Amino acid sequence: MIKKIALIGNQNCGKTTLFNALTGSSQHVGNFPGVTVEQKTGFIKKHKDELELIDLPGIYSLSPYTSEEIVSIRYLLEEKPCLIINIIDATNMERNLYLTTQLLELNIPMILVLNMMDEVIVSGNSIDIDGLKERLEMDIVPISASKNEGIEDVINAIEKNLNQSAHHIDICHGVVHKAIHSISHIVEQSAQSLHLPLRYCVTKIIEGDDDMYDKLHIDQGDRHIIEHILEKMEEEAGTDREAALVDMRYSFIEDVCQHTVFIESETKEQIRSEKIDRLLTHKYLGIPIFILIMLFIFYLTFSLIGAPLQDLMDMLIGQFSDWVIHLLETNGVAYWLRSLVGDGILAGVGSVLSFLPVIVILFFFLSMLEDSGYMARVAFVMDKALRKIGLSGRSFVPMLIGFGCSVPAIMATRTLSSDRDRKMTIILTPFMSCSAKLPIYGMIIAAFFPHKAPLVMLTIYCIGILVAIISAILLKNTIFIGEPVPFVLELPAYRIPTLKNVYLNVLDKAKDFIHKAFTIIFMASIVIWFLQSFNFTFDFVSDSSQSILAAIGSFVSPVFAPLGFNDWRASTALMTGITAKESVVSTLTVLTQSSSTVAFNQALAGIFTPLSAFTFLVFTVLYMPCVAAFAATRRELHSWIQAVLTVLFQTGMAYLVAFLIYQIGHLFI
Amino acid sequence: MTLDQMSPQTLVQIVAVNGKGLLRRRLLEMGLTPHTFVKIRKVAPMGDPIEVYLRSYVLTLRKEDASLIEVKVVEHD
Structure with missing residues (x-):
């Protein structure tokens, strides 16, 4: 056994x-x-x-x-x-x-x-x-x-x-001691019959845990007696029951330490940490240094190291796909099956797998920051900015990663110490505009706002952040009502991270990610491929405008009329965008049958007005994240229902904000 | 006087911990019990939270929560 x-x-x-x-x-x-x-x-x-x-x-x-x-x-x-x-x-x-x-x-x-x-x-x-x-x-x-x-x-x-029986010392003394023993006599039998440790039950009762009273089936008469004992104890201790109990434990500890722990000075690590913190949590330099560190990590992850590796990965996956397709072709496999494997599974899973290098690099740096003790300092430095929206400084890092990619950002929430903060951060992180949405911005800006690119970009990012703040306040006062976990945080001494811990952590995240790619994303790729490749009579179509997906696009498209873009191509693009945000651009290109950039821009001008193009952008920033991010959300929330509710909330917010912008904007333009 | 009003480098001794529920319990459990010596070390760049040293470790807590802790000054640096 x-x-x-x-x-x-x-x-x-x-x-x-x-x-x-x-x-x-x-x-x-x-x-x-x-x-x-x-x-x-x-x-x-x-x-x-x-x-x-x-x-x-x-x-x-x-x-x-x-x-x-x-x-x-x-x-x-x-x-x-x-x-x-x-x-x-x-x-x-x-x-x-x-x-x-x-x-x-x-x-x-x-x-x-x-x-x-x-x-x-x-x-x-x-x-x-x-x-x-x-x-x-x-x-x-x-x-x-x-x-x-x-x-x-x-x-x-x-x-x-292993095979020893429990033998524990009695640490209680003073006035609390008397109370503990008196209450022990009262609850002993019922604790025994429930196989609960007696001392634990008694201290819970002293701490005022009502559940323990019910659990032990303590009747009204006994409750009065216990209350009387505790009131007497409080009177003698000169403090309340909770403090008296904590105080008893700490005085026992102080007594033990006084005789066994001999401290001459702070440890070298503590002294060194204080020196490091003179810089890292400096009054004026603390925040700029933090931003620089994050920018540097972002640069390495998404650009210097990550981008070439991602390209390499893309290339390898592409070659593998070509090889598989060629193999299928030479063996005379039916066209639709080749399309399923090539355009569906390999393209879908491949596009997600190509993010693996980025995930590995990012988590390598994040593990280093976490294990070194710096993350606690980030929480210390940034707490004030986040507490107004009901979060603590600890949520800052996941949100920041969200600007790169929601998937590792959502995975990074696991380091948050409170369940409530973690859930809120998971819901809010996708509002931070991820890097996969950049091609969409590029497309719309080139077609409609070529001379106002920086302004439009800034506005889009700000809208994302603003909606996250509004949502946080909304959530704080509705679903996540109640007392947040107090922000009383230890700042551990800085320590050099052990490679083994970092390696195991990164390995863990990589495995998790690959697992996702081959399960939920595998399934989603097949579904989207099917919808894109067949019509309602289940005939294979080569022109995607005849597909089921296009039909669904046409069907839902009126829903977007109040946002200004009632066009089946736009709504179809939004749906394929769920597989990966870049798909919005490729779908629109395919569906408008544009052969050149000029033709594409003209086609877009036929779908959107400048105002509706902007609301389309706003909608894409805010609506449900891609399948990979959804899979991460489900994994971290550990619930399908909560994950579905999360993306419904995000899409609802997207619709609402885009609706307001279009309707109000319409009054002026 | 309460802990949040203290300036950095002041050594204080806790007199009482006010408040209730989870927050108070957490403060006590982290070792902020009456009679404990606490040294104020730093204030965060945005003016909140504060950093303190007690029982050979470093702790950070918000000023709002620190205002629940009554202290007396032992030593000014």
């Missing part, structure tokens, strides 16, 4: 590094049921198919507020792992041990791993491991995960503690 071991710790304590070191390449990434919280599992080295390690989210406490905390506590209580590995940052013992004091209540065997011991020692500080072991009564393993030191010791400790 597979034994489950839970790995848990604060954010920035090196949990992922330890997880990677313990499991190697046997990782599997999924989601915790029902939420967008990522769940990583893997088998511990040398114990394949025996010991499964579950990487719980990086959290600071077990309070059931954020979805990360809820899945962690639910996992620990319901799945009952046979061992908890609690990893803590040894340079920051006090705060890291807070979670430990909560884990102690769960009645699950536990070992404590002190990471970053190298930093502690190099800085001239020390930790009395034996003393700590004695006081906490559990195995303590000092390691330096990034240097791969002590990993064997962790595995040995796991083996040793």
Whole structure:
């Protein structure tokens, strides 16, 4: 039977590094049921198919507020792992041990791993491991995960503690102690019958968790008694119940640290970080430096390194397609089947796959920024700008990536620590005009606004940002009503990212992307090809104006009349634009049967007026993103329904804004 | 006096943490408990949030939330 071991710790304590070191390449990434919280599992080295390690989210406490905390506590209580590995940052013992004091209540065997011991020692500080072991009564393993030191010791400790029963020290003292024990007597039986750890139940009750009262079926009489005990405790402690409990935990920790942790000075990394931050979060230079860093990454990703690789990829895919088509031809395969494989599947999947180099490069840089500790500074610097629309500084980076491509932007939301922020960011990111829409702007500007290109471009980008802001305010006050997760964020010391972490992260994103290309995009390509290549009697048509797609285009086209462009070619182009935004241009070219740029511009002038051309642009910026982005949205939201609602919302906003611009513009022109 | 009013490089000691619910719990859990020493380090470029140092680590929080924390000044730099 597979034994489950839970790995848990604060954010920035090196949990992922330890997880990677313990499991190697046997990782599997999924989601915790029902939420967008990522769940990583893997088998511990040398114990394949025996010991499964579950990487719980990086959290600071077990309070059931954020979805990360809820899945962690639910996992620990319901799945009952046979061992908890609690990893803590040894340079920051006090705060890291807070979670430990909560884990102690769960009645699950536990070992404590002190990471970053190298930093502690190099800085001239020390930790009395034996003393700590004695006081906490559990195995303590000092390691330096990034240097791969002590990993064997962790595995040995796991083996040793696997079949031990939980034995935990009682950390309570003072007035809270009395209350805990009195309440324990009252709820003991019902906690036992529900197989819930008693101490955990009691502290939940003290914290005022109403669900726990219901769960334990505590009757009215007992509730009164408990309330009386707590009121008395508050009176004696001189503070409220919540603060008294946190205070009790911290005074226990302070006592332990006073005897075992000897700090002479801040660690070298902390001192270095303060110096780096003098520049990176500087009052005047902080924001310009951040913009420069992002521009540089964008330049490398979308231009210097990314563009040639993307061209190379395009070429390879093109050659592969030609080879396949040729093979089919020489074997006398029917024309429609050749068209399905060539124009449908290979063209569709290929056009998306050609983005792979960009995804890999972008996530390489983003992983570096994340692992180095800079992302937390970005949140610090940009928070004020985003909080007005109900988001926090952390959402800034995904939104910025959205200007390049929505797909990695949506994938990047996984680094956001709150479920609410993550969902809002996923919905809003596609409003940032992505680079695939540039050909559309080029087309319309060349035909209608050749002398006002910069102005039109600027207006288009601003409309996207403005709509995102309005949508955020709208969402904040409707669907995402309620208290956002507080912005109380640790700024970890800057550290050099480990190549292994970066590599595994990039690999993970690349796999995810390829998986998408061969599933949802594969299907979508076939559907669009079918609609484009057949008429309603299912005859193969060579002229796409006779196809089902064109017929649907004609059918929906009146819907766009209030936006100024009631033309089947425009609406068909918008539909093919869903496969990839560049298709809007190619479809319009094909459907207008334009052989030259001049002819194309003239044809466009027949479809649009300058005003309706502009509303068409506005609509293309805002309406549902391409299939690849939709697939990413579905994957990250982990729900088809929510993903469909998201694109309906985006398309609805697009329609509304384009409608308003056309109708108001019409009054003046 | 509250934490948000302090200027950088001031060392303070927490007197009380006000507020309620999730926010207050989070502040307490991050170690901002009464009697804790906190050093104000920096204000973000746009004037908010602030950066503080406590219990050997660096934390950032918004001024609005910091205003819930009552402090007394220990040392001016």
